[in-house]
Amino acid sequence: MSLTRDQVTEILATLALPDGGTLISRDLIRALSVEAGVVRFVIEAGSPDEARGLVAVQARAEAALKQAGAASVQAVLTAHGPAAKAPPPEVIRSSAAPGAAASAPPSLKIGGHPTPQPGGPEKLSGIDRIIAIGSGKGGVGKSTVSSNLAVALAKQGRRVGLLDADIYGPSQARMMGLSERPRSVDGKIIEPLKAHGVTVMSMGLLMKEREAVVWRGPMLMGALQQLLTQVQWGELDVLLIDLPPGTGDVQLSLAQRAQLTGAILVSTPQDVALLDALKALDMFNKLKTPVLGLIENMSSYHCPNCGHEAHIFGHGGVEAEAKALDLPFLGALPLALEVRVAGDEGRPIALGEGPVAAAYARLADRLIKGGIA
Numbered sequence: 001m002s003l004t005r006d007q008v009t010e011i012l013a014t015l016a017l018p019d020g021g022t023l024i025s026r027d028l029i030r031a032l033s034v035e036a037g038v039v040r041f042v043i044e045a046g047s048p049d050e051a052r053g054l055v056a057v058q059a060r061a062e063a064a065l066k067q068a069g070a071a072s073v074q075a076v077l078t079a080h081g082p083a084a085k086a087p088p089p090e091v092i093r094s095s096a097a098p099g100a101a102a103s104a105p106p107s108l109k110i111g112g113h114p115t116p117q118p119g120g121p122e123k124l125s126g127i128d129r130i131i132a133i134g135s136g137k138g139g140v141g142k143s144t145v146s147s148n149l150a151v152a153l154a155k156q157g158r159r160v161g162l163l164d165a166d167i168y169g170p171s172q173a174r175m176m177g178l179s180e181r182p183r184s185v186d187g188k189i190i191e192p193l194k195a196h197g198v199t200v201m202s203m204g205l206l207m208k209e210r211e212a213v214v215w216r217g218p219m220l221m222g223a224l225q226q227l228l229t230q231v232q233w234g235e236l237d238v239l240l241i242d243l244p245p246g247t248g249d250v251q252l253s254l255a256q257r258a259q260l261t262g263a264i265l266v267s268t269p270q271d272v273a274l275l276d277a278l279k280a281l282d283m284f285n286k287l288k289t290p291v292l293g294l295i296e297n298m299s300s301y302h303c304p305n306c307g308h309e310a311h312i313f314g315h316g317g318v319e320a321e322a323k324a325l326d327l328p329f330l331g332a333l334p335l336a337l338e339v340r341v342a343g344d345e346g347r348p349i350a351l352g353e354g355p356v357a358a359a360y361a362r363l364a365d366r367l368i369k370g371g372i373a
């Protein structure tokens, strides 16, 4: 049984706080989302002291939700002090790393309030093109496509950056095989890491491994601004930005802060994913970010034993939709076990040879020839 948002709220409403009331009656829950059994939320306390007193409630909430059927629970305690005198909000503890404080390179503070940016979206110095990779819903392979496309472009000689802006569930560090932490000598400029010929920066590299972070709008926008402007990207032909799924604060904030060349949307052939993708499309239109095209991921499956080609999630839906919308269809990427295994091992499949790597090479070639990447 998969939990609904209302059921989650009901469960949270039963958990009494040490000084009275519940997480719901005291209005401490922020950014609650329930998707495919994964429950994510922030418990926002008024002060770091109050937050410390809520650690036990956080653990009880996680246990109760898991018992009620949640596949996983990512609950984060944050504290907000009064705006005038408080330091930037502090991530106190995440559900996946009990007792661990969020850590970053020495003296580097991540996730403060964004600084005002007069004059609209900025052109980031040294970066020729910025492409956001989005999807209407989670799990369609947006991060997988981003890392593999980055590698495929680098293999064809492009200078490529990959920014993991999926601040809620960063996965690029794992997919690109990075565990080292980026350095910051002066506490301001962050030195990105290099993997497989790609310059990479991810919130995941600044957090402890397995830590889940869910931030509210202002903190999140501050973190995103830092990842865009404080990272020493160097000279890049293209920066790929792996967005969180859906249509939210990060997308909005990104479009407001950086001059995007455009967005690429990833979808699976399933209708539901496509409908969600259309919502994302609508969002990019509203943000005046050009949509450069659609990609169909998990398109066809080649049986490794008999070579038979099957279309497990259907096939061609994204191409048909692209046609109907008069948008470029950029390519179909096969469903293959090795894609997941390679991603989990930190060596994107596009690094090697074979049909999937060839599909990524074609995609990269098409983007380069089209002047997109």
Ligand SMILES: Nc1ncnc2c1ncn2[C@@H]1O[C@H](COP(=O)(O)OP(=O)(O)OP(=O)(O)O)[C@@H](O)[C@H]1O
Residues within 6 Å of the ligand: 135, 137, 138, 139, 140, 141, 142, 143, 144, 145, 166, 169, 171, 244, 245, 297, 298, 299, 333, 334, 335, 336, 337, 338, 339, 340, 341, 343, 344
């Ligand atoms: N073409 C593919 N063939 C096989 N497995 C795939 C393929 N694309 C993605 N996957 C696997 O599907 C899972 C989800 O992929 P991924 O994390 O890239 O999706 P996502 O859209 O970025 O999700 P989220 O937005 O929730 O982070 C991963 O385990 C990944 O390895």
